[in-house]
Amino acid sequence: MLNATLTELSAALGAKNVSSVELTRSFLERTARLNGELNAFITVDEERALADARRADQRLGAGGAQPLTGIPIAHKDILCTRGLATTCGSKMLETFKSPYDAHVIEQFDRAGAVLLGKCNMDEFAMGSSSETSYFGPVRNAWDKRLVPGGSSGGSATAVAARMAPAATGTDTGGSIRQPAALSGVCGLKPTYGVVSRYGLVAFASSLDQAGPLAKSAADLALLMNVMAGFDARDSTSLERPKEDYSRYLNKELKGVRLGLPKEYFGEGVEPDVRKALDEAVRWFVAQGARAVPLELPNTGLAVPVYYVIAPAEASANLARFDGVRYGHRAREFADLDEMYCRTRAEGFGAEVKRRILVGTYVLSQGYYDAYYLQAQKVRRLIARDFAQAFERCDLILGPTSPSTAFAIGAKADDPVQMYLNDIFTIPAPLAGLPALSIPCGFDGKGLPVGLQLTGNYFSEAALLGAAHRYQQASDWHLRVPKETPL
Amino acid sequence: MSLSHDDVRRLARLARIAIRPEESAAVVERLNRVLALIDQMRAVDTSGIEPMAHALDAHFSGGQRLRPDAVTESDQRELYQSVAPAVAEGLYLVPKVLE
Numbered sequence A: 001m002l003n004a005t006l007t008e009l010s011a012a013l014g015a016k017n018v019s020s021v022e023l024t025r026s027f028l029e030r031t032a033r034l035n036g037e038l039n040a041f042i043t044v045d046e047e048r049a050l051a052d053a054r055r056a057d058q059r060l061g062a063g064g065a066q067p068l069t070g071i072p073i074a075h076k077d078i079l080c081t082r083g084l085a086t087t088c089g090s091k092m093l094e095t096f097k098s099p100y101d102a103h104v105i106e107q108f109d110r111a112g113a114v115l116l117g118k119c120n121m122d123e124f125a126m127g128s129s130s131e132t133s134y135f136g137p138v139r140n141a142w143d144k145r146l147v148p149g150g151s152s153g154g155s156a157t158a159v160a161a162r163m164a165p166a167a168t169g170t171d172t173g174g175s176i177r178q179p180a181a182l183s184g185v186c187g188l189k190p191t192y193g194v195v196s197r198y199g200l201v202a203f204a205s206s207l208d209q210a211g212p213l214a215k216s217a218a219d220l221a222l223l224m225n226v227m228a229g230f231d232a233r234d235s236t237s238l239e240r241p242k243e244d245y246s247r248y249l250n251k252e253l254k255g256v257r258l259g260l261p262k263e264y265f266g267e268g269v270e271p272d273v274r275k276a277l278d279e280a281v282r283w284f285v286a287q288g289a290r291a292v293p294l295e296l297p298n299t300g301l302a303v304p305v306y307y308v309i310a311p312a313e314a315s316a317n318l319a320r321f322d323g324v325r326y327g328h329r330a331r332e333f334a335d336l337d338e339m340y341c342r343t344r345a346e347g348f349g350a351e352v353k354r355r356i357l358v359g360t361y362v363l364s365q366g367y368y369d370a371y372y373l374q375a376q377k378v379r380r381l382i383a384r385d386f387a388q389a390f391e392r393c394d395l396i397l398g399p400t401s402p403s404t405a406f407a408i409g410a411k412a413d414d415p416v417q418m419y420l421n422d423i424f425t426i427p428a429p430l431a432g433l434p435a436l437s438i439p440c441g442f443d444g445k446g447l448p449v450g451l452q453l454t455g456n457y458f459s460e461a462a463l464l465g466a467a468h469r470y471q472q473a474s475d476w477h478l479r480v481p482k483e484t485p486l
Numbered sequence B: 001m002s003l004s005h006d007d008v009r010r011l012a013r014l015a016r017i018a019i020r021p022e023e024s025a026a027v028v029e030r031l032n033r034v035l036a037l038i039d040q041m042r043a044v045d046t047s048g049i050e051p052m053a054h055a056l057d058a059h060f061s062g063g064q065r066l067r068p069d070a071v072t073e074s075d076q077r078e079l080y081q082s083v084a085p086a087v088a089e090g091l092y093l094v095p096k097v098l099e
Helices: A006-014 A020-038 A046-062 A103-110 A153-160 A177-183 A217-227 A271-286 A299-320 A336-347 A350-363 A369-389 A415-420 A427-431 A460-472 B005-014 B024-041 B077-081
Strands: A041-043 A072-076 A114-119 A166-171 A186-189 A209-214 A257-261 A290-294 A395-399 A435-442 A448-455
Touching: A006 A020, A006 A046, A006 A217, A020 A046, A020 A072, A020 A114, A041 A153, A046 A114, A072 A103, A072 A153, A103 A114, A103 A217, A114 A153, A153 A166, A153 A177, A153 A209, A166 A186, A166 A217, A177 A186, A177 A435, A177 A448, A186 A217, A186 A460, A209 A217, A217 A435, A217 A460, A257 A271, A271 A290, A271 A395, A271 A435, A271 A448, A271 A460, A299 A350, A299 A369, A299 A415, A299 A427, A299 B024, A350 A369, A350 B005, A350 B024, A369 A427, A369 B024, A395 A460, A415 B024, A435 A460, A448 A460, B005 B024
Parallel strands: A072 A114, A072 A166, A257 A290, A257 A395
Antiparallel strands: A041 A114, A166 A209, A186 A209, A186 A435, A395 A448, A435 A448
16 A cells, blocks of 8 residues: 555545555554654644544545545645644744645645645755755655755655655745655646645745645646645636646657757766666657757756846745744844844754845845846746747656755755756746656666656646656656665 | 955845854855856846746736735634734734834
8 A cells, every 4th residue: 555556545445445544544654664764754743644534534435535535645844734833844933833724735635635744845945955954854765865855855755755645845946846856756846826825835936836746647647636726815826727637648649749958968967867868758759759859048047047036036035034923033132123133043044044145135226137137037038948949849858857866965065056956947937837757767876867847838737648658658656765665 | 246244244134134253254155156156147138028027927918816905804813823922912022112
């Protein structure tokens, strides 16, 4: 059961081969055994999970079940959960218990899913390694000396180590896809506006988007069927007809135009990553997909642009943490101003402070036009590159990350080296496009390599369909990390 | 463009983040590395390019959805203040700002 897909779990629950309480207990037991070392979860509330499971069993017995009813799901600790800690990986919110649930949490609740626990992450989702958490680094299930990627590293490790059958994450510049790639699991960042941001602690509001992490593309589709949907409480939520994200899972690849940007296969990509990608491209072409060589000439500007826009929005969003309405408050201060300054100095870690300072700088008088406005203009050039590419192709294929997982501490002291790791995941959120990452092989050290597919707006079902076809012919996504055997 | 210690002190002041003197050198050094990275986009010719403020503005010309100007929320002051560091009689408590 620990290695089963959501479809298999759903069938087993429906046939009464297993109860939700039994299933939940087995994941709770595995989590209790592995979490001390892996640090994938910040909070696990066994009683609450089992109460959810008992309710799900009643529903399964009464005949009102949906596909995810009774299935335990782990949530990134950036999604507000009523009455349960929501820390965002920060000392600032160490004791914060949200008065309300995020829309995504409500949706899983309505579907009858079990809330297994809250996953560790880079502080306020600012990072690519899950090392900046106040609660300590998350470890990679394939090699515990390595990072799992970030910022949704706890979610990725929870799925990789089979502590949860699926998890939620959020992606601002790659925070679902990059940890999925480095941890050997699948992750989807939907089109901006498809999943409500209500109750998602804001980092960079024009980029933030929640999405699923799971073992297969078919599982991602089931999760999207629950997560997506209009919510009036998020002003950027899109009013669209309900879609079935599983509808193209069996669509043929024949005739699909597969865009291969020159910039995604150039220098900087590790040879083993390149090799795994090349093999995957050959497979797609053998299935009848047509390779379309492309150029996305502004790719190299995506990281600099992102590190203007995301910190600018973060500096505004994180102004709310002032020690007045919620979260940490400094103990000693002489006046109100000192209370703010000390509260924020104590509550935020180094990376969060750095981004707030960068954001403050690029928005400050005299620099706004040269940095923030210029970044918004270059952002449009990047979106235009994609618009032109999608006139000639249906999907864009490339590596999710230029390298496989790296050692804990290896890039912690050099923010720029850390930032450049996201070169291939940053462009899609800048343009608002959907993209997913699936495993496509291993490097010489036995570490998973991630393949990224990017599609046009609202093409999630087609992306999932192409990924599913690939997964029917390969077993990379089914491999269990050797350090966490079943 | 490189930031001096004075520049960083000013930014920290604007952002309401206290920086201890012993941290200052490391903060300045790493901020300058980040600035060197983001400076790469300053030289791009963007004349005639409209700034893109919203992720989907390339896709939707209508702009963001507006709702009718009607009351939709009920009073949940007690619930929301239950997570505050210090409240009394429905008010948030902060150090004295008026003499």
